[in-house]
Amino acid sequence: MNHRFLSIVGLASAMALSSGCSTNKAVVDTKPQKTVATKPAAPVDTTPVWTAKKYSFNPSRTKENDLLHTTLRISFDWQKQYLHGLAEITAKPYFYPQNTLVLDAKGMEIHSVHLMKGYDGTPLKFDYNGKKLNINLGKSYTRDEKYTLEIDYTAKPNELPTGGSDAITDDKGLYFINPLGDDPEKPRQIWTQGETEASSAWFPTIDSPNERMTQEIYITVDPKYKTLSNGVFMYSRQNADGTKTDYWKQELPHAPYLAMLAIGDFAVVKDKWRDREVNYYVEPAYKGTAKKIFGNTPEMMEFFSKKLGVLYPWPKYAQVVVRDFVSGAMENTSASTFMEDLQLNERELLDKNWDGIIAHELFHQWFGDYVTTESWANLPLNESFANYSEYLWAEHKYGADEAAYLQLDELGQYLDEATEKREPLIRYYYKDREDMFDSHSYAKGGRVLHMLRNLVGDDAWWASLNLYLTRNKFSDVEVAELRMAFEDVTGQDLMWFFDQWFMQPGHPELKVTQSYANGQLQLHVEQVQDTAYAPVYRLPLKVAVWSGGKKQVDPIIVDKADQAFSINVATQPELVLFDSDQQLLGVVAHQKSQAELIYQFNNAGQFGAKMEALAMLEDQVDNPQVLTMYQKALQDKYWRVRSIAINALSKLKEGQIAAIEPAIAKMATQDEKGAVRSDAILALAGWDGKKYQPLFAKAMQDSSYQAAAAAILAYSGTGATDTMERLAKYEREKNGEIKLALATIYAVQSGPEKYDWFIKQLKTAKGGELYYLLQSYGAYLASNSQTNTTEAINLLADLAMNHQLYYVRAAAYQALMVMSEKPEVQQLMEQIKQKEKDERLLEMYGK
Structure with a gap:
């Protein structure tokens, strides 16, 4: 899922009239942050406000019964905003014998439960408390015995208590938009949103990310509406009462939270990738621009498929835009849902594109749908990869500057959040699973993956992802399985990397000073983060030095709290660029003179280095050299640099x-x-x-x-x-x-x-x-x-x-x-x- 935490601050940046086009989900800031010195460690008798909180442990859900297949036959009461359903569930004990099945079923009316033998049903006893449906199976089953239940129910999502988070603003699972048609400005629609555990608000299931099922859905609606669901559209049948029933079949297993449906008066614009349908469901007014909005999707599918060495794994890919969506977008298997903001007319497309969010949801089809996190504590195994796909696509399609902008922007989002909270990426001790959808799981996670890619190299990066996906396809994973894939490819022990970046909170805060004498550049690097709350990091970095107009690059490994490095340099350097790959997730305080910063802008060539120079010299813009x-x-060839320059120069006085x-x-x-x-x-x-x-x-x-x-x-x-x-x-x-x-x-x-x-x-x-x-x-x-x-x-x-x-x-x-x-x-x-x-x-x- 993308564009989740649309905080008020995030919206302010995204909607600002003077901001540029961005596909990022949260804060959009074209002004780079200044590098500032970090504060010394807090006194021992104080606790920083951002300290990781210790809540109760949240393990993955114990598998007692294994959900195998779900068939749903559903229709709707628009007036009451109810879903009438008949669910046929096939399951078996996971390992130990079981005589009961406990299903998640939120806010429903359960009419009956039957054990099915062919078309014959035997009533079963059940208890229901409004959240859990506890079914007595009538006998004990072993792990080799399947059973099928039929549950007649009515889902009443609007009668559920209100929930949600910054990321997903509501969690009732099933949504009726303008159900009575009394708003002439809004279409009538029905759509679902399953993540995190809201699919069980519209059908009974084991609503957990470490469960998988195949599915069939029969959707009965007025013939004027289009329907969309996971998998392949099989047929549409006209009914005697004037309705139609559309049949969708998902033959490959996926997690219940990825089940979806969307119903409405959509224009369906057809596209394709290789031999697979790629369709765009939009409101009719946007039929003419749908391909311009979503049209890079087939190219993205080809790019990701080739790089990963794993072809897009589902039989089709559809993207639907709905009204009043409760998040930015959602990666339902083979059918992603998007907020209405994606619908743009020809003139709006001159300023904006939504490639970032489109790439994000597409990459989830591998990382999240094909391979799924076993618990919400491991959410970065889904979201960090989807977040980083935005960088990968920008780098491929729009070039190094656009990718570097995303890198800086996402780093800024995490650092902003880090002033108030610092948690491990993999968090078993959270208060609420919705708390996982934050700038740690997204922005920090994406930057950690960028450092991992930089560490192992591109060939090993893509080979490791291929192994991770092929080894774990159609299964649920935890972070150790990602680590082992990288270790098995590279032959390296990467526990140190995964421990400091995935399992511990915080980030490095470095103070760098330099001196030069007798052909030696001396670098003094201090890790000044509070080590009561964060580790002393191991940081493989590169240092670029310009001397006599020539550039040299030297690798170093920072792994102590206080460390000195000596680099042979022929003459007094014009510039020293610490972390010359601009890939470190952290804060670096490295004081530079005006002359060094101007040299950096003119010679370093990288977007991040230019941004640092522009930001650090913004207050000196009236100086002749800085003005030049x-x-x-x-x-500059990159438009964001031109914009930043204009905004800084606008502060000059009229004279x-x-x-x-x-x-x-x-x-x-x-x-x-x-x-x-x-x-x-x-x-x-x-x-x-x-x-x-x-x-x-x-x-x-x-x-x-x-x-x-x-x-x-x-x-x-x-x-x-x-x-x-x-x-x-x-x-x-x-x-x-x-x-x-x-x-x-x-x-x-x-x-x-x-x-x-x-x-x-x-x-x-x-x-x-x-x-x-x-x-x-x-x-x-x-x-x-x-x-x-x-x-x-x-x-x-x-x-x-x-x-x-x-x-x-x-x-x-x-x-x-x-x-x-x-x-x-x-x-x-x-x-x-x-x-x-x-x-x-x-x-x-x-x-």
Whole structure:
């Protein structure tokens, strides 16, 4: 699964008008982090806030019975939002004899349970507590004896208690979207989401990742709807009552949490990879752009299949986009589900692509579906690989700079999280399995895999992954099996690597100092992380040295808390680049002079090295030598470097910009990348908006929505008397960035005349867009007290109580606070608190 923890901060970065295109799941930051010195070890009488917490041990689930096959015959009550099901389950004891079968079945009504012999059924006794279905099998079975049960049930997902996490915002398993058809802006859909253990909310099963089954699903629906499920579509049968039944068959075993279905009025756009169907299920309005959104999928399948030496393992691959999805995407076997944000029109595709999330879910078809983690404690065996696939694809398709950007971005995500928590990657001591879906399992895990690849080399990396997949196919694994695959290929004992990176919390924090005398470069490396909570690391690294204009690279192994290295260098170095492969997951404090950083930007050639130079010298941009470096950055071939340069230069005062203003004005209209044009427009607006009023007016028609939105903001800041007249022309625009630009302006520059516009947008917006609109709407209400109507109060209260996404509920609550002097609003806010079940919001409301 990808794009899981859409935190409010993450959404802020992802939705920022001036940010560039990114396929990452969380924080999108085009400004590199400065390397800072780390703090010394904490005093012995204090405990850092990020210290790994010790909860109860969470082992893999004991296998008493082995689930073999599930056949489901299901239909739906849209009015009540029920699923009516007949489940036929074939199982056998795993090893020891068994006379009972315990199934997970959440919030269901169990009508009957029968033991089946052919078509004949014998009623069985059972106990059901709303979560577990305990069935008396009537006799004791041995591990050589199979049995088949038929369970007649009704699933009632909306009657389940609310759960979820940052990553997966709801866990009721089965979702009816606009079930009564009373929202004209939203299609009617039904879809499922099984991870972590929510498949048992729509069919009885052993809901554990270390279980596997084959499956058949017969889905009865109105003929106007398309259906999708795992495996192969076998046939569709017309029924006497006017319905149809679609039959899907999954012949290869997979974990129950990967079972899925999706029902709706989808356009199905057909593609293929080799001899296999590759189909894209989208809303009809996006039929024309579906191949542009998902069209790299066959190339990805070929790339991953060849590199892994294991062909894509399932008989087809489908990708479906649904409304109101509870996460970013989900890797259901042979049929991945995606959030609606992936649906883009032609113009939006100029600014964005979703290759990262598409690659992520595809790679899961191997790492997660073909080979599955045995427990949620081992989740990084799924998510670290899927996360790293984004890097692998970017490196292959878009080049070293884009891959290096992802490397830095993901490292930043982990380091941000590490200020509050530091846990081992493999965590048996967690409070809740949902806690595993964090920047450790994703971002840190992906970076650890990058270091492992760097350590063993590309040939051994791919050979080890091939062995891991072929040895463990259709089975469940723990981290030792990954280690043994690498050891068996390389002949090395890699326990040290897996122990320090997978089994222990934290990361290295290095302080590097250097000196030069008599042909010797002396490097002093200290590991300053608090070793009460993290190990002294073993770090195989490379050091690049430029001397007399020539580069040499020397390998070193840092494995002590305090260590010195001596390197032969002919003359005083112009630059020393520690960890020259830029692959270390950690923090390095290595002080460099202005001259060294400028040399680094001009000569190191790597994106990360350039970013460090730009970041460290940002505060000196008015220095002539640094300014020259930034002028060169404006011409860099990689667009993110150009954007970062513009954003740094925009801080110059008006009297300092003569040398760069013409170049940035040209970039505002001529740069090939919309995100760069956007940044250039905003830079010009910050200097002398009135001077560039005609440019902004023209840029409002830019082909890029990002650039057009920036121009709207910039033009509005000039004080032009026709601003509101010009902006009114964009009020019918459906693009989120344009709407958010208008909302930002209207929040502070308009009056009651924009009340209806805000109400309309709030009723139709979704996800992150709605979150930001609520931010602007709160500001609007604060400056327009006459618009604090009963309609506005009720709309915000409904969102705060009932919206599916917790961060939208939070934003609606905050907007209500603007009107908290009203007694009726105070009463509503208390009702919202009473109804809310999400601990994150309860904590916020309590404060």
